[in-house]
Amino acid sequence: MIKVAPSILSADYVNLQKDIEMVDQAGAEVLHIDVMDGAFVPAISYGPGWVKAIRPITKMVLDVHMMVQNPERYVEDFAKAGADIIGVHVEATPHIHRALQMIKNAGATPEVVINPGTPVAMIEPVLDMVGQVLIMTVNPGFGGQKFLPSSVDKIAELNAIKEKKGYDFDIEIDGGVNNETVVDCAKAGATVAVAGSYVFNADDPAAKVQALKDATK
Ligand SMILES: O=C(CO)[C@@H](O)[C@H](O)COP(=O)(O)O
Numbered sequence: 079m080i081k082v083a084p085s086i087l088s089a090d091y092v093n094l095q096k097d098i099e100m101v102d103q104a105g106a107e108v109l110h111i112d113v114m115d116g117a118f119v120p121a122i123s124y125g126p127g128w129v130k131a132i133r134p135i136t137k138m139v140l141d142v143h144m145m146v147q148n149p150e151r152y153v154e155d156f157a158k159a160g161a162d163i164i165g166v167h168v169e170a171t172p173h174i175h176r177a178l179q180m181i182k183n184a185g186a187t188p189e190v191v192i193n194p195g196t197p198v199a200m201i202e203p204v205l206d207m208v209g210q211v212l213i214m215t216v217n218p219g220f221g222g223q224k225f226l227p228s229s230v231d232k233i234a235e236l237n238a239i240k241e242k243k244g245y246d247f248d249i250e251i252d253g254g255v256n257n258e259t260v261v262d263c264a265k266a267g268a269t270v271a272v273a274g275s276y277v278f279n280a281d282d283p284a285a286k287v288q289a290l291k292d293a294t295k
């Protein structure tokens with residue numbers, strides 16, 4: 079059964095605590111926090127202050143997805159704010175190895191992220207450093223986009239490397255995930271499913287968390 083990571087990008091910001099408690103009680107293991115800087119992606123979202131505010135209200139794993147150019151600049155701030163996992167895009171820095179080292183040194187779990195246009199081979203040299211790999215299943219920047227089916231082969235390719243080398247990192251998928259698209263991803267080796275609009279734009283977000291789990295039993 080896949081772990082579920084609702085993305086607060088599609089939550090109701092005025093009632094954020096209520097939305098977070100709802101998915102927490104529904105059994106979501108991870109809370110996905112999309113940090114956007116207006117440079118690596120067009121939108122601007124949240125900074126470390128949001129993570130600090132959310133930390134005391136949930137025991138879910140706080141998974142910070144940094145869509146930020148040169149993320150090294152903010153890694154320590156997010157770790158201090160209480161992030162458990164910090165994800166950095168390989169496309170966002172010429173120093174991915176250093177960025178992942180910084181995350182580890184700051185006491186958080188390092189995660190490397192790849193865009194749909196980036197091959198798995200780009201991250202092979204750093205796979206021994208990470209606790210999680212995020213394969214984007216849409217182009218980053220916005221919620222509510224359509225899942226890219228070509229992602230499934232990339233998940234399988236990554237999973238084959240993981241098994242061959244005996245790594246134990248989680249494989250997370252993000253973008254256009256619902257109870258249908260999650261099925262092939264889980265079969266290919268995905269272990270964590272981020273879902274924003276599918277969960278929070280529904281009348282019953284708790285039922286959607288369960289639906290993702292049921293679909294991958
Ligand atoms: O990182 C991103 C978008 O760049 C995501 O985490 C979105 O929040 C996913 O939204 P849905 O596609 O599930 O609506």
Ligand SMILES: [Co+2]
Nearest residue numbers: 112143252272
């Ligand atoms: Co994300």
